[in-house]
Amino acid sequence: MDFAEKLVSQEVLYHGHVIQLDLENVTLPNGQPAKREVIHHPGAAAIMPFLPDGRMLFVEQWRQPLRQITYEIPAGKLDQRDQTPLHAAWRELNEETGYTAARMELVNTFFSSPGFADEKMYLYKALDLKPVTEQLPQDDDEFIRLHVLTLDEALAKQQAGVICDAKTVVAVQQWQIMTLQEAMK
Amino acid sequence: MDFAEKLVSQEVLYHGHVIQLDLENVTLPNGQPAKREVIHHPGAAAIMPFLPDGRMLFVEQWRQPLRQITYEIPAGKLDQRDQTPLHAAWRELNEETGYTAARMELVNTFFSSPGFADEKMYLYKALDLKPVTEQLPQDDDEFIRLHVLTLDEALAKQQAGVICDAKTVVAVQQWQIMTLQEAMK
Numbered sequence: 001m002d003f004a005e006k007l008v009s010q011e012v013l014y015h016g017h018v019i020q021l022d023l024e025n026v027t028l029p030n031g032q033p034a035k036r037e038v039i040h041h042p043g044a045a046a047i048m049p050f051l052p053d054g055r056m057l058f059v060e061q062w063r064q065p066l067r068q069i070t071y072e073i074p075a076g077k078l079d080q081r082d083q084t085p086l087h088a089a090w091r092e093l094n095e096e097t098g099y100t101a102a103r104m105e106l107v108n109t110f111f112s113s114p115g116f117a118d119e120k121m122y123l124y125k126a127l128d129l130k131p132v133t134e135q136l137p138q139d140d141d142e143f144i145r146l147h148v149l150t151l152d153e154a155l156a157k158q159q160a161g162v163i164c165d166a167k168t169v170v171a172v173q174q175w176q177i178m179t180l181q182e183a184m185k
Numbered sequence: 186m187d188f189a190e191k192l193v194s195q196e197v198l199y200h201g202h203v204i205q206l207d208l209e210n211v212t213l214p215n216g217q218p219a220k221r222e223v224i225h226h227p228g229a230a231a232i233m234p235f236l237p238d239g240r241m242l243f244v245e246q247w248r249q250p251l252r253q254i255t256y257e258i259p260a261g262k263l264d265q266r267d268q269t270p271l272h273a274a275w276r277e278l279n280e281e282t283g284y285t286a287a288r289m290e291l292v293n294t295f296f297s298s299p300g301f302a303d304e305k306m307y308l309y310k311a312l313d314l315k316p317v318t319e320q321l322p323q324d325d326d327e328f329i330r331l332h333v334l335t336l337d338e339a340l341a342k343q344q345a346g347v348i349c350d351a352k353t354v355v356a357v358q359q360w361q362i363m364t365l366q367e368a369m370k
Contacts, residue, residue: 003247003254003328014206015196016222020197021206026249030332034326036249037201037285039224041301062188063299064211064221069188069300077300106344112298114248114255114350115262116203116226119298121351141219143188158293166306166351175360180365 003029005036018077019117041112041119044183045088046075046167048107048125048175049097051148056175057097057129058163060145064085069155071147072168075121085122093126095136102128107174112166121167123174151175188214190221203262204289220290226297226304231260231352233310233360234282234290236333242314242359243339243348244332256332256342257353260306268273270307278311279341280321283330287313292359297351306352336360 005026014021020040028034049057058071078085089104107123124167138144149157153171157163163172190211199206205225213219234242243256261277261278263270274289289309297304334342339357342348348357 003245003330005247007249016208017220018222019224023201024249027237028326029247029328032326035202037203038250039204039301041298044300060188062190062214063296064190064192064209065223065301065303066296068298073298108354109349110354111248111251111330111350113226113302113304114225114251114257115229116250117298117302118250129366141213141217143214164294165296166355169293169295169355170351170358173362176362177358177365180362180369184365184369 005029005034008033010038022087030119037116039117039119039177041117043085043120043122044075044077044167045085045092045122045124046073046171047089047093047104048073048123048171049093049099049101049129050125051077051129055148055150056154056171058149058157059096060147061143063165066164069162070164071149071162072165072169073171075167086124089122089124089126091136094132095138096144097129098132098135099126099129100132101126102130108170110166110170123167123170125174149166151179186222190214190219190248193218193234195223202213215264222301224302224304226302227263228305228307229260229262229352230270230277230307230309231258231288231356232274233258233308233356234278234284234286234314235310235312236314240333241339241356242284242333243332243334243342243353245332246328248350251349254347255349256334256347257350258356260352271309272363274307274309274311276321279317280323281329282314283317283320284311285317286311287315293355295351308352310333310359336364
């Protein structure tokens with residue numbers, strides 16, 4: 001059985017600053033018509049920034065959709081300046097933390113919410129951080145504060161609901177897996 | 186410094202089947218005005234369904250926003266029938282897999298994409314699965330196929346890009362952490 005839905009037509013309902021909302025008319029595998037609400041998003045790069053002492057950097061910021069402060073790993077949307085997601089990762093690391101890295105490695109990629117959005121996250125780890133000589137300006141509408149946490153402190157922040165977004169949960173879990181694997185060597 | 190953005194006004198741009206799109210006018214911490222695009226979503230329950238042999242159930246389905254097939258853990262939106270997210274977890278486990286569980290435990294909660302959406306995911310593990318005596322009907326527009334995977338098979342599916350959504354990546358990593366912690370005992 002082929003599960004693919006066939007796109008019949010699509011309509012742009014909203015074209016905004018961050019997202020675009022389309023309404024798609026599709027044909028289901030059983031031949032019936034259905035409508036799909038699809039949010040288009042440019043995708044984003046997120047970084048696990050490891051200091052030489054093994055602690056990681058987190059960014060405190062206000063999240064209006066959640067009406068709360070969160071601690072998240074540095075991240076930012078891909079934009080027209082980026083040839084690749086890796087370019088965005090280098091830029092966001094500089095802009096949000098004032099650090100650069102000796103190495104940046106892809107950890108994994110995933111879609112935030114595949115039921116209604118195409119946002120793809122590229123997760124990197126940045127190793128051997130050192131302060132940049134020239135920090136890029138932050139976005140005008142972005143107010144952030146840096147924090148340095150151990151793994152245990154990060155797990156406690158997650159328990160407290162301050163670390164609470166998917167990409168940062170994935171990053172902290174990845175950190176925990178790396179730590180457990182290291183301990184088993 | 187207080188990072189909170191103050192809500193000045195909001196406008197509903199689209200009220201759909203799954204999501205609602207609002208445009209919010211806010212005041213930034215520096216007193217400047219800004220606009221925030223906010224997707225409202227009812228939230229969802231997702232389940233890690235463990236068979237008695239330690240393997241886990243995954244659901245294969247078409248994801249129109251991604252234009253591809255994915256393997257995901259069973260999940261579904263909260264709706265007006267649900268007194269709690271746990272109710273939704275029991276219902277979705279039955280509907281999507283035909284199994285029920287002896288126990289259902291909350292693993293964690295997280296927001297899928299806090300930059301533009303308020304979707305909250307409640308992740309449960311379902312233990313000691315057994316087939317239901319009466320399976321609930323699936324949604325009319327949902328076509329799915331069940332798969333049973335070991336942890337190694339799930340990691341390979343992730344490597345191949347078939348397991349590729351945030352909640353399922355969180356679930357597989359959680360499974361990996363549980364397995365590593367068990368091995369260290």
